[in-house]
Amino acid sequence: MSSRIHDVIIVGSGLAGAAAAYQLSRKPRRILLIEAQARIGGRAYARRFRHDGTAELLEYGGSWITPWHERIRSLCRELGLALRPRTEIRERLAMRDGVPCPLAFADDDERLAHDRAVARIAADAMMLKAGLHENERGETLSGISYAEYMARLKPPLVTRHLQDAWWIVSGGGSMDEVSAGEFLHSCSYESGLAEDMIKVWAHTVEPSMDALAARLVAASGASVLLSSPVTRIVQDDAQVCVALASGEEHRSTHAVVATGINPMQAIAFTPPLTIGPATAVTRGQKGRAFKLWIKARGVPLGRLVTGDGTGVQMIFSERAADDGSMLLIGFGLHDEGARPADESWVRAELARLCPNAELLAHDWHDWLADPYARGTWLSTPYDLGAEFASGSWGPQGRIAFASSDIAAENAGWFEGAVCAGEAAAAWIASHPLRGSAATR
Ligand SMILES: Cc1cc2nc3c(=O)[nH]c(=O)nc-3n(C[C@H](O)[C@H](O)[C@H](O)COP(=O)(O)OP(=O)(O)OC[C@H]3O[C@@H](n4cnc5c(N)ncnc54)[C@H](O)[C@@H]3O)c2cc1C
Numbered sequence: 001m002s003s004r005i006h007d008v009i010i011v012g013s014g015l016a017g018a019a020a021a022y023q024l025s026r027k028p029r030r031i032l033l034i035e036a037q038a039r040i041g042g043r044a045y046a047r048r049f050r051h052d053g054t055a056e057l058l059e060y061g062g063s064w065i066t067p068w069h070e071r072i073r074s075l076c077r078e079l080g081l082a083l084r085p086r087t088e089i090r091e092r093l094a095m096r097d098g099v100p101c102p103l104a105f106a107d108d109d110e111r112l113a114h115d116r117a118v119a120r121i122a123a124d125a126m127m128l129k130a131g132l133h134e135n136e137r138g139e140t141l142s143g144i145s146y147a148e149y150m151a152r153l154k155p156p157l158v159t160r161h162l163q164d165a166w167w168i169v170s171g172g173g174s175m176d177e178v179s180a181g182e183f184l185h186s187c188s189y190e191s192g193l194a195e196d197m198i199k200v201w202a203h204t205v206e207p208s209m210d211a212l213a214a215r216l217v218a219a220s221g222a223s224v225l226l227s228s229p230v231t232r233i234v235q236d237d238a239q240v241c242v243a244l245a246s247g248e249e250h251r252s253t254h255a256v257v258a259t260g261i262n263p264m265q266a267i268a269f270t271p272p273l274t275i276g277p278a279t280a281v282t283r284g285q286k287g288r289a290f291k292l293w294i295k296a297r298g299v300p301l302g303r304l305v306t307g308d309g310t311g312v313q314m315i316f317s318e319r320a321a322d323d324g325s326m327l328l329i330g331f332g333l334h335d336e337g338a339r340p341a342d343e344s345w346v347r348a349e350l351a352r353l354c355p356n357a358e359l360l361a362h363d364w365h366d367w368l369a370d371p372y373a374r375g376t377w378l379s380t381p382y383d384l385g386a387e388f389a390s391g392s393w394g395p396q397g398r399i400a401f402a403s404s405d406i407a408a409e410n411a412g413w414f415e416g417a418v419c420a421g422e423a424a425a426a427w428i429a430s431h432p433l434r435g436s437a438a439t440r
Contacts (some may be wrong), residue, residue, distance in 0.1 A: 006032040006252040008428055009242050010222070011230045011267075014042025014208070015414050016402040017258030018216035019075075019421030024428060025220035032250055033222045034242060036229035036372045038307030040217055042260070043373055043404075044414065045365060049295065052361040055322045057208050058293045061327075062367035062377065062414055064201035064405075066189070069415035071210070071422070076205055079215040083203040087318055090302030094162060100305050100353055117155035121163070121184070122192025128181060129188040142181050145382040146171050149180035153185050165306035165313045168195035168331045173379035174285035182379055198304070209414060229372070233257065234270040235397045254398045254431065256424045261285050261388070261405040262374035276392035277401070283384060285405055287376035290369055292330040292341045294350060295360040299326045305353045310337060312349040325360055340364050378405045378412035390420070400424035 008024055010017045021033055039045070048054055064086060065072050076083060093100040093408040103113040127135050133142045139152065146167055150160060163183070164175075170186035171178040182196070190196035205212055217224060225244075232243040233255065240255040259267070264281045272278060292312065299317045307313035312330040315430040319327050330349070332338050337344035346362045367373045380388045390408035393401045402424035407416030 005239070006030045006250065007251055007254065008032070008254045009034060009240065009252040010256045010258055011233070011242065012036075012042060012260070012263075012403075013040040013213060013217060013224070014258060014260065015044055015213055015216075015417035016260075016404060016421035016424075017042075017256065018213040018220075019071075019314065019418040020256045020258060020402055020425045021220035021222045021421075022075075023422045023425035024214040025222065028394035031220060031222035032225065032229050032252065033217060033220075034225045034230055034244070034250065036259075036263075038225070038227045039210070040224075040226075041213040043367070043377070044209035044213055046208030046210050049293065049361055051363070052295060054295060054327075054361070056319070056327065058327065058363070059208060060291065060293070061367070062143075062209060063204045065203050065205070066200040066357045066413060067202050067432045069410065069413065072205070075212060075216065075323050075418065079212065079219065081212055081215070082206040084206050085203055086198075086201050087302050087316075089198065089304045089316075091300060091304070093303065093305045094158075094165075095306065095353065096158060098308070098352070102356070102360045103158075105158065112160065113156045114159045117153055117159045117184055118193060120153060121187060121194065123189035125187035125192040126185040128184045141184065142179070142385065142396065143382060144180050145176050146180045146183055147175040147179060148382075149183075150175070161308045162306055163194050164309055166197055167270040168289050168313045168333055170194075170197060171379055172289035172333075172377055174288065174333070174335075177381055178286050178379045179382040179385070181382075188366055193397075206298065230267055232268045232270070233399065235399060239397050254400070256400050256402050256420060256421070256428070258402045258424070260373065260403045261378075265340050265374070266288070266371070271397075274392075274396060276387045277396075280384065280392070280406075283387075285375055285378050285383055285388065287379040289376050290332055290334055290338065290364060290366075291376075292340050292346065292362055292364045293330075294328040294330055294362045295321060296328060296354070296357040297325050297349060297360060298357040299328060299354050301326065303354070307332075307353065311345075311426075312353060315350075315353045326355075333367055341366065355384045395424075395427055400427050 007029040010033045045061040046057045171182040180234045189200045228243045234241045303317045312332045315330045317326045347359045394407040402420040404417035407420040410416035
């Protein structure tokens with residue numbers, strides 16, 4: 001068993017941990033970054049297709065940043081990374097009666113009911129954004145699931161399918177379990193229409209978002225331990241002791257726990273987490289969307305197709321591969337019927353959503369099965385709220401918490417992760433390093 005003293009130990013090298021390391025390195029400090037996996041970046045994860053010679057690096061975790069994600073933009077400038085604009089949507093199709101077609105309505109009644117439903121959603125989204133928890137009819141906007149919200153709205157089926165497709169990339173979890181607020185919040189980025197959500201997916205980082213995490217860590221000068229899952233964190237009045245699965249222990253004056261909420265289920269804290277965070281960790285955030293990359297022929301660039309309530313519910317031909325074929329992103333929910341690992345299932349889904357396309361290859365990362373993610377992006381259970389809010393996740397003793405999952409703003413986005421990491425670093429910087437390595 002080894003024992004070393006550091007000023008700060010950071011657990012987790014996602015954007016939150018990486019940003020904390022970078023920020024803390026502005027003053028001389030001995031920083032140790034401990035990461036469970038063999039790579040840096042967490043839910044920022046780019047690689048090439050596994051079974052194919054495709055040259056492009058593809059993002060299997062998050063990819064897009066919005067126009068207001070200023071910290072990411074600024075760090076990219078500082079560290080020499082470029083931004084690539086999202087491909088414009090050139091063709092918009094929606095599934096109807098099992099066939100992709102331009103959005104159309106059976107008759108005037110259906111169109112009217114559709115317009116009423118989307119106007120209601122837009123109004124509710126803007127009221128929630130303004131901080132109201134009820135609309136002018138006295139209907140609750142928070143504390144209900146998306147399924148309950150839709151049951152109240154009673155939109156026509158065509159409208160419901162459209163909203164569900166956007167639910168997958170906003171709520172991104174079981175419709176019974178995750179808050180309708182996740183959906184309304186994402187609608188409110190623009191006009192209040194779910195359809196406009198994609199407008200804020202403005203840029204991706206080149207070559208990849210994990211390159212940004214890696215550059216932050218390298219520039220921080222932190223010592224890095226990869227492939228080192230943390231199992232136990234014990235703190236007392238004098239120090240924090242971080243124990244690895246290997247039995248090794250590391251000690252520091254302060255620590256930043258930047259694992260995200262769900263992986264904390266595998267870490268024993270002494271003293272235990274306070275009640276709010278402990279509840280959030282036990283229940284877990286519910287993000288269970290899947291993201292697929294599909295390489296295909298016979299699809300034009302910029303085609304967006306939304307689904308009809310099952311399987312892949314959104315597919316977007318995002319860019320051309322070097323060989324002239326197309327690279328498409330597909331999103332759906334891990335539910336009973338979905339088999340994103342299975343090529344025959346993916347082929348059938350592609351044939352449904354893009355009938356003339358030829359599947360060349362597909363690939364994905366199973367974030368639910370990944371023990372150091374245990375889910376995709378933040379999706380809060382509808383009956384919890386405060387437990388996930390940044391206010392509940394203030395420092396406990398010598399430990400600060402940082403993740404996109406608990407960010408004060410832009411939670412669920414990379415930007416939230418970076419700002420949460422920087423806030424944790426600022427808290428530590430505001431504390432004198434009594435007896436620390438830097439002052440000895
Ligand atoms: C499929 C998908 C699509 C997304 N799309 C977008 C998008 O387009 N735009 C956007 O802004 N965001 C998107 N997100 C969300 C974004 O990726 C996350 O919010 C962000 O990356 C989280 O950063 P983090 O640092 O908080 O956590 P993470 O990136 O999860 O980092 C946590 C780190 O802690 C490590 N760790 C966990 N447990 C331990 C342990 N016991 N010991 C040591 N280390 C441990 C993990 O390995 C990981 O490296 C998406 C996410 C996914 C999965």
